[in-house]
Amino acid sequence: xxxxxxxxxxxxxxxxxxxxxxxxxxxxxxxxxxxxxxxxxxxxxxxxxxxxxxxxxxxxxxxxxxxxxxxxxxxxxxxxxxxxxxxxxxxxxxxxxxxxxxxxxxxxxxxxxxxxxxxxxxxxxxxxxxxxxxxxxxxxxxxxxxxxxxxxxxxxxxx
Amino acid sequence: xxxxxxxxxxxxxxxxxxxxxxxxxxxxxxxxxxxxxxxxxxxxxxxxxxxxxxxxxxxxxxxxxxxxxxxxxxxxxxxxxxxxxxxxxxxxxxxxxxxxxxxxxxxxxxxxxxxxxxxxxxxxxxxxxxxxxxxxxxxxxxxxxxxxxxxxxxxxxxxxxxxxxxxxxxxxxxxxxxxxxxxxxxxxxxxxxxxxxxxxxxxxxxxxxxxxxxxxxxxxxxxxxxxxxxxxxxxxxxxxxxxxxxxxxxxxxxxxxxxxxxxxxxxxxxxxxxxxxxxxxxxxxxxxxxxxxxxxxxxxxxxxxxxxxxxxxxxxxxxxxxxxxxxxxxxxxxxxxxxxxxxxxxxxxxxxxxxxxxxxxxxxxxxxxxxxxxxxxxxxxxxxxxxxxxxxxxxxxxxxxxxxxxxxxxxxxxxxxxxxxxxxxxxxxxxxxxxxxxxxxxxxxxxxxxxxxxxxxxxxxxxxxxxxxxxxxxxxxxxxxxxxxxxxxxxxxxxxxxxxxxxxxxxxxxxxxxxxxxxxxxxxxxxxxxxxxxxxxxxxxxxxxxxxxxxxxxxxxxxxxxxxxxxxxxxxxxxxxxxxxxxxxxxxxxxxxxxxxxxxxxxxxxxxxxxxxxxxxxxxxxxxxxxxxxxxxxxxxxxxxxxxxxxxxxxxxxxxxxxxxxxxxxxxxxxxxxxxxxxxxxxxxxxxxxxxxxxxxxxxxxxxxxxxxxxxxxxxxxxxxxxxxxxxxxxxxxxxxxxxxxxxxxxxxxxxxxxxxxxxxxxxxxxxxxxxxxxxxxxxxxxxx
Ligand code: FES
Ligand code: FES
Numbered sequence: 001x002x003x004x005x006x007x008x009x010x011x012x013x014x015x016x017x018x019x020x021x022x023x024x025x026x027x028x029x030x031x032x033x034x035x036x037x038x039x040x041x042x043x044x045x046x047x048x049x050x051x052x053x054x055x056x057x058x059x060x061x062x063x064x065x066x067x068x069x070x071x072x073x074x075x076x077x078x079x080x081x082x083x084x085x086x087x088x089x090x091x092x093x094x095x096x097x098x099x100x101x102x103x104x105x106x107x108x109x110x111x112x113x114x115x116x117x118x119x120x121x122x123x124x125x126x127x128x129x130x131x132x133x134x135x136x137x138x139x140x141x142x143x144x145x146x147x148x149x150x151x152x153x154x155x156x157x158x159x
Numbered sequence: 160x161x162x163x164x165x166x167x168x169x170x171x172x173x174x175x176x177x178x179x180x181x182x183x184x185x186x187x188x189x190x191x192x193x194x195x196x197x198x199x200x201x202x203x204x205x206x207x208x209x210x211x212x213x214x215x216x217x218x219x220x221x222x223x224x225x226x227x228x229x230x231x232x233x234x235x236x237x238x239x240x241x242x243x244x245x246x247x248x249x250x251x252x253x254x255x256x257x258x259x260x261x262x263x264x265x266x267x268x269x270x271x272x273x274x275x276x277x278x279x280x281x282x283x284x285x286x287x288x289x290x291x292x293x294x295x296x297x298x299x300x301x302x303x304x305x306x307x308x309x310x311x312x313x314x315x316x317x318x319x320x321x322x323x324x325x326x327x328x329x330x331x332x333x334x335x336x337x338x339x340x341x342x343x344x345x346x347x348x349x350x351x352x353x354x355x356x357x358x359x360x361x362x363x364x365x366x367x368x369x370x371x372x373x374x375x376x377x378x379x380x381x382x383x384x385x386x387x388x389x390x391x392x393x394x395x396x397x398x399x400x401x402x403x404x405x406x407x408x409x410x411x412x413x414x415x416x417x418x419x420x421x422x423x424x425x426x427x428x429x430x431x432x433x434x435x436x437x438x439x440x441x442x443x444x445x446x447x448x449x450x451x452x453x454x455x456x457x458x459x460x461x462x463x464x465x466x467x468x469x470x471x472x473x474x475x476x477x478x479x480x481x482x483x484x485x486x487x488x489x490x491x492x493x494x495x496x497x498x499x500x501x502x503x504x505x506x507x508x509x510x511x512x513x514x515x516x517x518x519x520x521x522x523x524x525x526x527x528x529x530x531x532x533x534x535x536x537x538x539x540x541x542x543x544x545x546x547x548x549x550x551x552x553x554x555x556x557x558x559x560x561x562x563x564x565x566x567x568x569x570x571x572x573x574x575x576x577x578x579x580x581x582x583x584x585x586x587x588x589x590x591x592x593x594x595x596x597x598x599x600x601x602x603x604x605x606x607x608x609x610x611x612x613x614x615x616x617x618x619x620x621x622x623x624x625x626x627x628x629x630x631x632x633x634x635x636x637x638x639x640x641x642x643x644x645x646x647x648x649x650x651x652x653x654x655x656x657x658x659x660x661x662x663x664x665x666x667x668x669x670x671x672x673x674x675x676x677x678x679x680x681x682x683x684x685x686x687x688x689x690x691x692x693x694x695x696x697x698x699x700x701x702x703x704x705x706x707x708x709x710x711x712x713x714x715x716x717x718x719x720x721x722x723x724x725x726x727x728x729x730x731x732x733x734x735x736x737x738x739x740x741x742x743x744x745x746x747x748x749x750x751x752x753x754x755x756x757x758x759x760x761x762x763x764x765x766x767x768x769x770x771x772x773x774x775x776x777x778x779x780x781x782x783x784x785x786x787x788x789x790x791x792x793x794x795x796x797x798x799x800x801x802x803x804x805x806x807x808x809x810x811x812x813x814x815x816x817x818x819x820x821x822x823x824x825x826x827x828x829x830x831x832x833x834x835x836x837x838x839x840x841x842x843x844x845x846x847x848x849x850x851x852x853x854x855x856x857x858x859x860x861x862x863x864x865x866x867x868x869x870x871x872x873x874x875x876x877x878x879x880x881x882x883x884x885x886x887x888x889x890x891x892x893x894x895x896x897x898x899x900x901x902x903x904x905x906x907x908x909x910x911x912x913x914x915x916x917x918x919x920x921x922x923x924x925x926x927x928x929x930x931x932x933x934x935x936x937x938x939x940x941x942x943x944x
Contacts, residue, residue: 035180035187036182038184043868080179086178095170099177101664102173102178102182127875128875132874138360140838140840140841140881141878143835
């Protein structure tokens with residue numbers, strides 16, 4: 001049975017005809033063609049699909065599209081300023097080489113931005129624990145941890 | 160002229176697109192009239208196929224087409240080829256059973272492809288695939304390599320009796336045995352190098368399309384080497400002319416070896432796209448990736464080291480059974496042989512070595528190269544033996560290594576390699592210092608006071624990278640060349656596009672290669688773009704694996720640059736009215752010796768494309784050169800890793816307190832990127848030793864570790880921040896002096912970590928991964944003994 005969902009994605013109102021079983025990530029990637037949000041697993045373990053929904057980082061592979069009815073969703077495409085300037089967290093990932101293949105990166109950044117809101121000056125251990133739900137196979141986390149610490153401090157400073 | 164770019168920490172050019180969601184990975188490619196494929200896979204480890212019924216699938220909503228092995232046989236599609244022929248101890252070729260893209264009469268592992276179903280959406284393709292009815296006659300299965308040759312073991316392939324692919328050996332057995340007979344001490348270990356599942360975070364994807372307009376195919380695929388993929392697919396499987404197939408591997412989300420190979424799915428979607436006359440896309444999900452991506456490692460080894468009374472190594476004897484899985488994957492045969500036994504000298508002057516490898520087929524996913532490929536297995540053998548010998552002989556483990564280090568170069572090992580250069584004492588010195596080894600005993604006392612165990616372990620690894628001289632590889636059985644190609648296209652206004660046959664799937668070539676080019680041409684890095692991953696743009700390529708990109712691919716670019724600069728010199732001589740011999744070049748500026756005349760590279764480029772004042776009698780216009788580079792030797796990165804762990808005897812939990820890596824990668828282009836490669840490699844190596852291990856059920860052959868919930872790739876809390884540093888002995892046989900850095904971490908880390916854990920526990924050996932349960936059990940067994 002097709003159902004219609006309407007939500008706001010990156011500030012724009014959108015709607016899509018979906019099946020009841022359709023996942024939010026499918027709407028984002030396939031209906032809206034916002035392909036920055038990735039799918040790295042089928043057991044809600046990797047975090048590559050992380051987006052912000054109503055201000056909280058969520059795994060969009062674990063949410064039905066119907067559950068996002070009326071929600072405000074932000075994907076990685078909506079993070080930089082409209083003129084293309086990187087968000088401080090994105091800039092920190094670039095500066096600290098917090099990405100290699102880039103596949104985990106959008107999810108990492110979305111999770112990190114949410115985390116930084118409540119942790120303006122996190123310790124290394126806090127950052128590592130915050131990454132519990134995000135897998136990276138390339139970087140060994142070393143530089144991601146550095147980037148998130150620096151990004152959080154930059155976000156706090158720019159407030 | 161700009162500041163030197165070689166050796167500079169430059170932020171990566173590719174990052175902006177990855178950070179803003181603008182990367183274009185293969186699954187992001189959506190073609191007009193796209194259709195979607197799903198595969199029917201065997202749920203059994205070993206079974207005969209009695210009958211396949213597609214009737215119900217045909218009635219599924221959105222169904223377009225379905226094909227089975229029968230269709231592929233009727234279309235005369237060949238099987239998947241193996242790219243390396245190993246000759247066994249009796250001079251016979253290895254057994255190469257057919258590896259059909261879709262099963263022909265029999266399935267041989269859980270996940271083996273049985274049928275492809277094409278539908279309007281990916282969900283519909285999956286739904287339809289579930290309605291394919293396959294009638295199986297289940298057969299007994301064998302999954303453990305050590306049991307594959309046992310009497311009465313289930314037989315996989317008629318042409319491979321005793322499930323044996325080959326028995327292969329390297330080294331002089333008689334001389335080795337004689338050296339053992341005279342030894343003052345022999346250390347012997349019997350261990351398993353655990354099977355790993357690579358798990359690049361981007362699952363494999365293949366999107367094939369066919370154009371009736373010009374009878375050509377395009378395959379978008381997550382691949383590490385698109386040209387090789389095309390070559391194998393056209394020449395060996397589909398019988399298509401190479402120029403009618405374009406293979407595009409755009410942004411690829413990690414490979415680690417698993418995306419080197421030609422897979423059945425790639426062929427199937429390409430072939431199906433012609434049948435249905437629409438593009439056909441297959442996107443693996445993670446569960447499928449666990450079953451169908453080539454696995455890594457899986458050795459059972461008995462290894463012995465013979466020493467004299469002073470701890471000098473006299474000989475090494477190694478016997479390995481390598482489980483290659485159900486079929487030979489693209490490079491499966493060379494990994495446990497050529498890339499393994501040749502590394503058993505390590506950093507040491509061991510005068511004689513003998514290694515025998517038996518490769519066996521089992522009812523498991525095919526095994527092939529995974530980050531390090533053979534070299535982690537070799538390093539594990541050597542470095543576990545050396546450390547154990549030191550403990551048994553009560554010699555300091557660093558000291559025993561120093562007593563045996565190779566110190567004079569070039570050095571011919573007894574296992575066929577010629578090391579060109581290295582300084583193993585330098586990396587050992589630096590690592591000991593950085594790891595504060597001298598403070599270890601104090602830290603250990605403190606741990607003991609806290610009721611904990613503490614241990615320290617070394618690994619002094621070596622690897623052979625930059626594979627390889629083609630002639631040598633060919634004589635060892637390689638069925639392909641191993642050179643690399645590059646093209647430097649200078650545009651009229653002086654900016655540059657470089658085309659490389661190397662492929663970047665996280666390594667940052669768009670930055671590193673651009674640094675090399677911009678440095679030589681004296682221009683800002685923004686003026687250089689690197690293009691890779693498309694057979695229609697790049698002249699040729701052997702792709703990226705074996706840490707070969709900078710050493711082989713980078714050198715090809717440098718060779719092409721040399722040609723550009725040389726032609727530019729002729730043009731500059733003409734423009735400055737000087738003799739060519741008097742023109743000098745340095746990073747973007749042509750000058751005439753003894754004068755103040757100069758021409759910038761950009762002016763020369765412009766003259767080449769607007770040749771009004773130009774030496775037409777001697778030169779063609781334009782500035783575009785390419786080069787193929789075939790290395791004269793491998794490169795030999797080496798280093799020392801020191802790992803310090805604390806173990807909680809109550810829970811068996813191992814905490815890595817400190818991990819120090821000092822590597823010699825030769826010259827370094829971008830230290831930031833190199834460090835990142837080391838961090839990533841170390842983490843995969845730590846994964847092997849601490850958290851990762853592929854398990855099959857012995858009785859049924861079912862994969863027990865089929866998701867991230869039971870196959871644990873390290874998370875951020877499992878690993879520490881690393882201390883990394885480098886020492887530099889420039890490679891002697893390539894112009895950049897580079898050696899490669901992609902695999903080192905994965906090669907050295909497992910041995911260092913297991914040496915540390917066994918030290919903490921006070922045991923000789925224990926299996927990987929050292930999960931809390933395994934550690935705890937090992938401690939209980941020790942207590943009981
Ligand atoms: S795709 Fe959502 S957690 Fe892996
Ligand atoms: S950068 Fe490749 S998975 Fe994280």
